[in-house]
Amino acid sequence: MTASLPATRHQGSPCRVAVVGLGYVGLPTALALHAAGMTVLGIDRDERRIAAIARGEADLVASDRRLLASAAGDERFVLTTDAGRLPEADVVMVCVPTPVDAHLAPELGALRQACETLVRQARPGQTLILTSTSFVGTARQLLVEPLETRGFTVGKDLFVAASPERIDPGRVTHTQRETPRVLGGVTPACTRRAQEVLGLVSGSAHVVGSPEAAEMTKLFENSFRAVNIALANEFADVCTSLSLDPMEIVTAAATKPYGFMAFQPGPGVGGHCIPCDPHYLLWQLRASRGSAPIVAQAMQAIADRPRQVADRVLDVLSRTGKGIAGTRVVVVGVTYKPGVRDVRSSSALDVIGLLAARGAKVDYHDPLVPSVELPNGSTVDSVVGPLGGDWDLALIHTVQPGHDYGWLEQCPIVVDATYRFLPADAAPRAEDGPSCVA
Numbered sequence: 001m002t003a004s005l006p007a008t009r010h011q012g013s014p015c016r017v018a019v020v021g022l023g024y025v026g027l028p029t030a031l032a033l034h035a036a037g038m039t040v041l042g043i044d045r046d047e048r049r050i051a052a053i054a055r056g057e058a059d060l061v062a063s064d065r066r067l068l069a070s071a072a073g074d075e076r077f078v079l080t081t082d083a084g085r086l087p088e089a090d091v092v093m094v095c096v097p098t099p100v101d102a103h104l105a106p107e108l109g110a111l112r113q114a115c116e117t118l119v120r121q122a123r124p125g126q127t128l129i130l131t132s133t134s135f136v137g138t139a140r141q142l143l144v145e146p147l148e149t150r151g152f153t154v155g156k157d158l159f160v161a162a163s164p165e166r167i168d169p170g171r172v173t174h175t176q177r178e179t180p181r182v183l184g185g186v187t188p189a190c191t192r193r194a195q196e197v198l199g200l201v202s203g204s205a206h207v208v209g210s211p212e213a214a215e216m217t218k219l220f221e222n223s224f225r226a227v228n229i230a231l232a233n234e235f236a237d238v239c240t241s242l243s244l245d246p247m248e249i250v251t252a253a254a255t256k257p258y259g260f261m262a263f264q265p266g267p268g269v270g271g272h273c274i275p276c277d278p279h280y281l282l283w284q285l286r287a288s289r290g291s292a293p294i295v296a297q298a299m300q301a302i303a304d305r306p307r308q309v310a311d312r313v314l315d316v317l318s319r320t321g322k323g324i325a326g327t328r329v330v331v332v333g334v335t336y337k338p339g340v341r342d343v344r345s346s347s348a349l350d351v352i353g354l355l356a357a358r359g360a361k362v363d364y365h366d367p368l369v370p371s372v373e374l375p376n377g378s379t380v381d382s383v384v385g386p387l388g389g390d391w392d393l394a395l396i397h398t399v400q401p402g403h404d405y406g407w408l409e410q411c412p413i414v415v416d417a418t419y420r421f422l423p424a425d426a427a428p429r430a431e432d433g434p435s436c437v438a
């Protein structure tokens with residue numbers, strides 16, 4: 001029989017928090033809550049994920065790895081796949097994934113299932129906090145309305161709030177604690193209760209008037225990033241066509257102390273949420289025949305970026321008199337940004353697929369990712385101990401910190417899709433070491 005959670009109290013209040021979904025967001029949240037003195041019930045539907053966390057094998061920054069090591073085996077830190085234990089919790093935080101499908105439409109299956117379970121298991125006195133990114137009205141549609149159908153009065157019997165997560169996995173500055181949370185409860189009592197718990201993981205809360213306002217804030221934040229990254233990429237292409245170094249221009253513009261915020265161009269968008277989240281807004285608007293043309297255009301440009309990167313490789317090859325068919329290419333780094341093991345929505349996977357589809361023999365090297373599954377379902381292994389002379393061209397996608405890339409010196413052509421490592425150069429110099437064609 002499973003022991004029930006210890007009914008501990010924190011500063012006089014019940015403090016058993018269930019975290020539903022122990023991924024990149026949920027696990028650090030669960031660890032932060034445990035470190036703050038809460039009793040944590042970590043629930044994930046994936047047994048393998050639970051087992052991996054129990055073995056200490058999760059992709060975490062060093063400080064969270066230490067928290068995991070000290071939480072392991074503690075009776076206040078319980079990991080389970082059993083959602084039937086939800087009534088033991090005083091507070092439930094939903095951190096399940098909200099991706100998009102191949103048609104870029106929201107894939108709401110995990111969120112709907114988690115919310116249905118929460119509603120079915122809900123008991124009076126609980127506070128339910130939605131932290132997943134989703135469309136405006138999610139908390140009301142998937143939690144408040146079904147709870148009221150069950151006969152609960154939200155704000156009196158039970159409490160519901162939305163506070164979308166802003167964590168940036170792998171980032172050691174701007175930790176959860178240093179990043180304010182936007183929080184909107186259904187009633188002031190809902191906000192107050194949610195704030196008590198969120199205050200333990202985040203230094204401050206910015207309270208907005210409704211869950212919808214909190215949900216919209218998150219979509220605005222990530223749409224803002226999408227639009228600016230698309231613009232940075234567009235400018236990088238324009239700079240290249242005018243024989244200018246894109247990073248020189250970004251760095252120079254960033255010296256303006258107001259009215260400019262630097263966004264870096266690159267092969268992708270540096271995060272798995274950006275190619276995804278704004279589609280929740282666009283999808284929602286389509287139902288009312290509304291539109292957000294600037295966001296839509298940015299998302300189209302982001303979706304098209306891997307093809308532009310592949311085209312650039314073709315362009316470089318053709319300038320050296322080579323074709324793509326049979327050319328040996330190594331893609332350097334496949335994660336969506338340096339320092340994480342996450343390849344979800346990484347442009348590298350599309351780039352590899354596109355180059356292979358055009359006849360290149362494509363390998364990849366990423367010290368953090370031993371193998372990847374490509375969009376066509378095939379699995380490829382990372383080359384261990386790369387030798388630059390094994391390829392005709394290296395494409396830098398992501399450079400993992402602390403690893404030696406000296407072997408790139410031996411590659412006849414190096415294309416730096418990040419614009420960060422090699423100076424822009426309009427002509428490849430095969431005879432005197434690697435050259436970058438921006």
Ligand SMILES: NC(=O)c1ccc[n+]([C@@H]2O[C@H](COP(=O)([O-])OP(=O)(O)OC[C@H]3O[C@@H](n4cnc5c(N)ncnc54)[C@H](O)[C@@H]3O)[C@@H](O)[C@H]2O)c1
Pocket residue numbers: 020021022023024025026043044045046049095096097098110111113114131132133134164165166167168169272273
């Ligand atoms: N990863 C990020 O960088 C990031 C940043 C900010 C916000 N977010 C948002 O946070 C949410 C979670 O993202 P993530 O990256 O942590 O996802 P993830 O894929 O890393 O993890 C989600 C976990 O939830 C589990 N899960 C799925 N359905 C479940 C269910 N019904 N019950 C229990 N467990 C379930 C999965 O097994 C998985 O382990 C998403 O809405 C995402 O958009 C993510």
